[in-house]
Amino acid sequence: xxxxxxxxxxxxSTQKSAVSIHLPRTIYVSGCxxxxxxxxxxxxxxxxxxxxxxxxxxxxxxxxxGHDDNRFSETVDLVQDSVTPWVNGTMxxxxxxxxxxxxxxxxxxxxxxxxxxxxxxxxxxxxxxxxVAVCERSSSAGVLQxxxxxxxxxxxxxxxxxxxxxxxxxxAISAGRIDAWRTHRVxxxxxxxxxxxxxxxxxxxTLPDLSEYPLLVPIPFVICIETTSPPLSRSKADAHPxxxxxxxxxxxxxxxxxxxxxxxxxxxxxxxxxxxxxxxIAHIGAAARAAxxxxxxxxxxxxxGHGKSYAIxxxxxxxxxxxxxxxxxxxxxxxxxSHSFSIPNIMCTHTLELKVPFPxxxxxxxxxxxxxxxxGLDQPxxxxxxxxxxxxxxxxxxxxxxxx
Numbered sequence: 001x002x003x004x005x006x007x008x009x010x011x012x013s014t015q016k017s018a019v020s021i022h023l024p025r026t027i028y029v030s031g032c033x034x035x036x037x038x039x040x041x042x043x044x045x046x047x048x049x050x051x052x053x054x055x056x057x058x059x060x061x062x063x064x065x066g067h068d069d070n071r072f073s074e075t076v077d078l079v080q081d082s083v084t085p086w087v088n089g090t091m092x093x094x095x096x097x098x099x100x101x102x103x104x105x106x107x108x109x110x111x112x113x114x115x116x117x118x119x120x121x122x123x124x125x126x127x128x129x130x131x132v133a134v135c136e137r138s139s140s141a142g143v144l145q146x147x148x149x150x151x152x153x154x155x156x157x158x159x160x161x162x163x164x165x166x167x168x169x170x171x172a173i174s175a176g177r178i179d180a181w182r183t184h185r186v187x188x189x190x191x192x193x194x195x196x197x198x199x200x201x202x203x204x205x206t207l208p209d210l211s212e213y214p215l216l217v218p219i220p221f222v223i224c225i226e227t228t229s230p231p232l233s234r235s236k237a238d239a240h241p242x243x244x245x246x247x248x249x250x251x252x253x254x255x256x257x258x259x260x261x262x263x264x265x266x267x268x269x270x271x272x273x274x275x276x277x278x279x280x281i282a283h284i285g286a287a288a289r290a291a292x293x294x295x296x297x298x299x300x301x302x303x304x305g306h307g308k309s310y311a312i313x314x315x316x317x318x319x320x321x322x323x324x325x326x327x328x329x330x331x332x333x334x335x336x337x338s339h340s341f342s343i344p345n346i347m348c349t350h351t352l353e354l355k356v357p358f359p360x361x362x363x364x365x366x367x368x369x370x371x372x373x374x375x376g377l378d379q380p381x382x383x384x385x386x387x388x389x390x391x392x393x394x395x396x397x398x399x400x401x402x403x404x
Contacts, residue, residue, distance in 0.1 A: 018044035019053060021133055021152060025383040027403060029159040030112040032380050036131070038085045038102040042093050051088045052136040057081040057106045059129040059156070061113065063269040063345045066122035074269040074345050079109055079129070106131075113341040114157045114375065115400035116348060118265050123274050125267045125346050127338075129154040129402070155383070155402040157215075157339065157375035164378055166210060167217050173208045174220050174332070181222075182209040190363040192247055197230030199248050203356050203365045214376025215339055216386055218332035221284075223257065225250045225356055229323035237301040237321065246299055248358045250327035254292045257329070258355040259284040261371070263337070266347040284333045292331040299325040338400055339373040 020039040028034060038053065059078035064071065085104040093100040116127040131152040160166070172178045183206045189198040206222040213219060227248045240246065251257060261282040266275045285292045303321040340349055354367040383403070 017041065018048045018050060019133065019135065019149075021055070021131065021150070023131065023152060026380045027155040027157055027377065027383060027386065028108060028380045029157055029375065029377050030108050031110040031159050032108055034106045034108065034131075034154070036104060036106075038104060038133075040086060040093075040100045040102070042098050042100060048135070049137045050135050051138050052084060053086045054082055054084045054134045054136070055104065055106070056132040056134060057108075057129075058132055059112065059127070061116075061127045061343055061346055062125070063267040064124040065267065065269040065272045065274050067272075071122075072270040072272050076343065076345050078112055078127070078343075081106055108156065110159070112156055112158060113343050113346070114338045115155055115402045116338045116341075116346065117400055118267070118276075118279075120276060123267065123276070125265065127343075127346065129156045153402045155400070157377055158341065159378060160214065160374045160376050161378055162212075163214055163374065163376040166212065166214050166374075167376055169210070170208055170214070170217055170219065174218065180209045181206050184367055184369055186365055186367050188365055190248060190358055190360060191230070192360050199230050200228040201248055201356075201358060201363075201365055202226045203354070203367060205352075205354050205367050205369070207352075207369075212372045212374045213335060214374050215335045215337070216376060218334060220330070220332050222328065222330040223259070223354065223356075225327045227323075227325045227358075231304060231320045231322055233318045233320055234301065234303075235318050237323065246323045246325065248325075248363070250296065250325045251356065252296065252327075254285055254294060254329045256357060257285075258353070258357075260353050261335070261337070262351045262353055264349045264351065268345045281337050282333070282335075285331055292329055294330075295326075295328045297326060299323050335373050337373070339375050340371075 018041055020041075022037040022039060023034075034057070036055075038055070040053075057079055059080075061076040061078055062073065064073045066072070083104050083106060085102045086100075091100060091102065112129075113127050115129065116125070118125040131154060133150045133152070135149060169178070169180065173180050183204050185202065185204050187200065187202045190201055191198050202225070204222075204224040206224070208220065227250055229246055229248070260280045261284065262277065263279045263281045264275070264277040265279065266273065268274075300323070301321050302324050303319050337350075338348060341347070350371045350373055352369045352371045356365045358364060386403070
């Protein structure tokens with residue numbers, strides 16, 4: 001192999017090669033400088049007859065849409081740059097040594113989408129970045145021949161100038177130092193069957209009050225569920241067996257809920273377009289249920305109008321009232337995926353979706369929130385500092401391979 005890629009942990013590699021590129025395992029941000037090092041083994045360089053080494057910085061966004069026998073593809077160039085760190089005759093190793101190390105720098109444009117991968121039947125979209133090392137060798141006839149030998153994937157995210165401030169605010173909210181929450185409420189009337197009195201269910205999803213949510217940090221959430229049964233007399237309430245549920249019963253554990261992050265993809269390719277909103281990329285809390293705390297007190301019977309100033313006290317021997325049941329679940333989740341973005345041929349958005357099931361047809365309660373996700377990064381970060389699973393996340397399928 002003529003060229004090899006080495007991370008800082010691979011610098012002692014014994015693999016025989018003429019050229020190596022040393023690059024930190026980093027998630028870069030748009031507008032930053034990429035610093036790397038070209039390493040030449042001069043014995044091998046001379047044997048391979050290498051005359052010049054060029055390093056290209058490339059970034060593309062490609063979409064493919066296939067229908068029957070038709071297949072349309074479109075490629076948008078996001079970044080194209082190159083440097084030539086070494087030309088034969090310009091630099092040599094120190095006397096008595098074979099190894100020459102040459103540092104070089106390349107800059108990313110100020111606005112770039114993140115690494116992104118989407119694959120479905122007949123449909124494909126991706127955003128990829130790479131350093132491509134190119135050798136030019138001299139043939140026996142003295143003609144320079146290109147030999148493209150290595151493709152080094154890069155992890156890139158859009159710079160988030162407010163990322164540090166947002167993460168500090170999240171930390172303060174989680175610690176209780178500031179009270180900045182936003183509650184999304186849904187109230188619905190449901191009943192067991194086609195006839196009968198209606199019960200009331202209320203579901204509240206509380207999140208930090210932010211316009212955008214950053215990647216890779218814990219985000220607290222609280223889910224509160226309250227149900228009020230149809231009116232019944234005190235005697236009927238007392239006669240209800242303690243071990244039998246009352247409609248509509250609140251979920252007995254977080255396991256019963258569906259709380260997930262959904263990715264919505266819209267791609268364009270040479271005038272054709274495709275939308276996919278069916279991809280769930282995270283089931284929040286499904287695998288780490290022990291990390292989700294809960295409070296489910298005993299149900300209570302409350303007289304009608306209790307606590308209301310205009311209520312008239314029911315002095316009858318058998319007053320009417322309702323069963324009230326409550327359940328609260330709270331934990332944190334992390335967003336480990338490509339952040340939201342929009343470019344001419346790809347748009348990626350997200351929604352946070354909660355389903356609380358109740359018995360009966362069409363009685364499930366849903367909350368769906370658009371969620372704008374940002375990188376949360378205002379400077380490059382080493383991959384070793386990033387854990388791609390945390391909080392109550394079960395698994396995330398939207399993590400670009402380059403981030404791992």
